Amino acid sequence: MFLLHALPLYIILLIACHDTSATLLSRVHDIASLHTKNIARDLRLAFRAVLVSQQTQVVPQMRFSYCQIESSGSSDSGASSSKSTTSTKTASAASASATASSYSSPYNLAEYHNGTDFFTGWTFWTTSDPTNGLVDYVNETTGRSNNLVEVNSDGHTIMRVETTGMVSENRQSIRITTESTYNGVLVIMDSVHMPTGCGTWPAWWSNGPNWPDGGEIDIVEGINNYTDNQATLHTESGCSLPSTSADVLNVTGTVVDGTNCAADETSNEGCGFRSASNVSFGAAFNDNGGGVYAMKWDDDGIKVYFWTQDSVPSDIDAGTPVPDRWGTPMANWPSSTCNSTKYFYNHSFIFDTTLCGDWAGNAWNSSGTPGQDQSCATRTGYSNCEDFVRASGASFDEAYWEIKSVKFYELD
Ligand SMILES: *[C@@H]1O[C@H](CO)[C@@H](O)[C@H](O)[C@H]1NC(C)=O
Ligand SMILES: *[C@@H]1O[C@H](CO)[C@@H](O)[C@H](O)[C@H]1NC(C)=O
Ligand SMILES: *[C@@H]1O[C@H](CO)[C@@H](O)[C@H](O)[C@H]1NC(C)=O
Ligand SMILES: *[C@@H]1O[C@H](CO)[C@@H](O)[C@H](O)[C@H]1NC(C)=O
Ligand SMILES: *[C@@H]1O[C@H](CO)[C@@H](O)[C@H](O)[C@H]1NC(C)=O
Numbered sequence: 352m353f354l355l356h357a358l359p360l361y362i363i364l365l366i367a368c369h370d371t372s373a374t375l376l377s378r379v380h381d382i383a384s385l386h387t388k389n390i391a392r393d394l395r396l397a398f399r400a401v402l403v404s405q406q407t408q409v410v411p412q413m414r415f416s417y418c419q420i421e422s423s424g425s426s427d428s429g430a431s432s433s434k435s436t437t438s439t440k441t442a443s444a445a446s447a448s449a450t451a452s453s454y455s456s457p458y459n460l461a462e463y464h465n466g467t468d469f470f471t472g473w474t475f476w477t478t479s480d481p482t483n484g485l486v487d488y489v490n491e492t493t494g495r496s497n498n499l500v501e502v503n504s505d506g507h508t509i510m511r512v513e514t515t516g517m518v519s520e521n522r523q524s525i526r527i528t529t530e531s532t533y534n535g536v537l538v539i540m541d542s543v544h545m546p547t548g549c550g551t552w553p554a555w556w557s558n559g560p561n562w563p564d565g566g567e568i569d570i571v572e573g574i575n576n577y578t579d580n581q582a583t584l585h586t587e588s589g590c591s592l593p594s595t596s597a598d599v600l601n602v603t604g605t606v607v608d609g610t611n612c613a614a615d616e617t618s619n620e621g622c623g624f625r626s627a628s629n630v631s632f633g634a635a636f637n638d639n640g641g642g643v644y645a646m647k648w649d650d651d652g653i654k655v656y657f658w659t660q661d662s663v664p665s666d667i668d669a670g671t672p673v674p675d676r677w678g679t680p681m682a683n684w685p686s687s688t689c690n691s692t693k694y695f696y697n698h699s700f701i702f703d704t705t706l707c708g709d710w711a712g713n714a715w716n717s718s719g720t721p722g723q724d725q726s727c728a729t730r731t732g733y734s735n736c737e738d739f740v741r742a743s744g745a746s747f748d749e750a751y752w753e754i755k756s757v758k759f760y761e762l763d
């Protein structure tokens with residue numbers, strides 16, 4: 352995330368997640384990341400000069416179980432998900448499918464979200480937007496009844512923004528956070544549509560507790576009419592990129608905003624990369640049928656990869672990811688200058704769509720970024736983001752996520 356100004360005053364929302372006991376089936380898979388008592392302080396906030404003004408106790412259902420199902424000897428991959436012996440429906444359990452034999456993957460599937468059970472294992476954020484957008488985040492019940500949340504007939508998950516013609520304050524929107532947390536993970540997110548248009552600021556990202564101490568990883572993020580994704584880290588002091596050179600970093604993307612990742616030392620700009628693909632974000636991504644993002648976080652560092660739908664590596668399609676086959680990432684933050692276990696821990700993963708706010712609102716008059724050859728002020732005829740968003744519901748017809756799946760893999 353990118354801040355243009357120092358911001359006045361913030362509210363820190365403390366989420367006290369409850370203990371979760373995991374049911375481990377068959378060959379128990381050591382999931383070190385099982386969340387317990389994680390104090391997740393959201394914060395893509397600018398500074399830590401903040402007050403603790405609200406404490407929210409989140410008590411999700413005990414419906415989240417991790418299990419490992421034997422797949423050896425089975426040629427029926429469809430059997431794996433139905434073999435769970437827990438009575439709770441879970442979107443989060445299984446081993447690699449029977450196609451595992453195609454590739455020798457160092458990873459096990461730890462948690463997945465797809466189809467009608469997609470929302471199992473996520474918490475709906477219902478307090479105010481920490482990034483000061485014109486949104487009211489609503490819970491699942493309200494989201495479903497107001498047609499902001501659904502799983503469509505293709506089994507894809509939709510998260511929309513309210514399109515009521517005119518609103519006086521905020522538009523309803525959706526923000527969800529995983530109940531599980533991770534210390535190192537490979538996450539693969541497959542989608543066919545993301546929110547786009549003037550005023551929008553969608554993101555797929557993760558963060559840890561005690562922001563910025565636990566770090567933030569923005570995997571997919573951008574605003575307004577952008578067509579090129581930006582992936583960014585925000586950290587405590589001490590983390591940086593070793594270079595701005597794509598050749599030194601072995602990346603396809605371009606370093607934006609400098610090499611220092613420390614939130615407090617960069618007005619929270621962090622250290623980011625812009626994708627070299629002009630179909631990696633926004634309307635261009637949608638028109639191209641979407642694509643797949645992978646974020647690999649391990650002891651060596653953090654990397655982000657992007658593929659259009661027609662170029663997804665076959666090991667990913669097979670459910671047996673082999674990152675060594677993937678070639679050059681769009682973004683790479685090596686541990687040599689940004690220790691990936693020290694600056695990042697206990698991460699939850701988040702989808703959100705906000706409107707205006709600290710980035711899209713402040714960049715209303717800006718142009719020159721790929722996809723934004725004209726500013727939104729020029730494109731819409733409105734002098735500020737807020738008036739446009741309140742008056743132009745139909746402009747948010749394209750402000751939705753349509754997600755095929757999110758899969759979390761852990762090293763054996
Ligand atoms: C990370 O989460 C684990 C498990 O909940 C907890 O024991 C640990 O203290 C957390 N680490 C930090 C630095 O908050
Ligand atoms: C969801 O993903 C799992 C794991 O890859 C797979 O077994 C299952 O068939 C998928 N379900 C749907 C509805 O796509
Ligand atoms: C969802 O939000 C609505 C509106 O704020 C509230 O009335 C309702 O009780 C909430 N439902 C749940 C299950 O939290
Ligand atoms: C940019 O955003 C405006 C307002 O949402 C929209 O009308 C227009 O089609 C977008 N332009 C492109 C090239 O995506
Ligand atoms: C880039 O790749 C080279 C060759 O594989 C490797 O030696 C070097 O450490 C890599 N640099 C980074 C920053 O990952």
Ligand SMILES: *[C@@H]1O[C@H](CO)[C@@H](O)[C@H](O)[C@H]1NC(C)=O
Nearest residue numbers: 578627628629630635721722
């Ligand atoms: C996108 O990039 C391709 C080359 O990769 C180029 O041919 C095309 O003109 C670009 N489109 C836009 C809108 O910049």
Ligand SMILES: *[C@@H]1O[C@H](CO)[C@@H](O)[C@H](O)[C@H]1NC(C)=O
Nearest residue numbers: 650686687690691692693694
């Ligand atoms: C990274 O930090 C961890 C924990 O603080 C430490 O154990 C490890 O040695 C560090 N790794 C490197 C490459 O400095």
Ligand SMILES: *[C@@H]1O[C@H](CO)[C@@H](O)[C@H](O)[C@H]1NC(C)=O
Nearest residue numbers: 712713714715716728734735
């Ligand atoms: C954009 O330009 C308008 C008109 O010049 C100005 O009133 C407004 O403050 C500017 N907004 C931002 C966010 O810079």
